[in-house]
Amino acid sequence: MERVQKIGIEQYNLEQQEKIKILCYLLDNYNDGRKKNFFCVAVNLLELSELKEAMKQIQQNDRLSVLSVKEQCSYIVDMFQKIADRRNIKLKLIKK
Known part of the structure; x- marks a missing residue:
């Protein structure tokens, strides 16, 4: 609610919508069957600018395509966790 009040409903x-696109991309391309919750939490808690930073790193990493799905997921989880660690998230x- 604070974010909506700060930037307005249209911008929010x-x-x-951008976050939904990023989440769909992650689930379609890097979900090993065990990362759905992680990706949902990451997309919800991280700022859009941080998500775009991560997506840029993913798309620029040429070596990612030669890794197994499990290795790809591990790389992406580590990357998101490093971004979250900067904000103590x-x-x-x-x-419960």
Whole structure:
């Protein structure tokens, strides 16, 4: 709600649409069957600028395509975790 009040509903909706595209891309290309929750949490908690930074790194990494799906997922999880660590964010779903 704070974000909506700060930037306005229209800009917030545009950001959410961008985040949806990023989440869909991650799930379509890098989900090893165990990363859906992680990607959902990461996309929700990280800023759009941070997500774009990560996506740029992913797309520029030519070696990523030769790795196995499991190795690709591990690389991407580590990258998102490093970004989250800069802001002291834990990318883990807390279940009660």
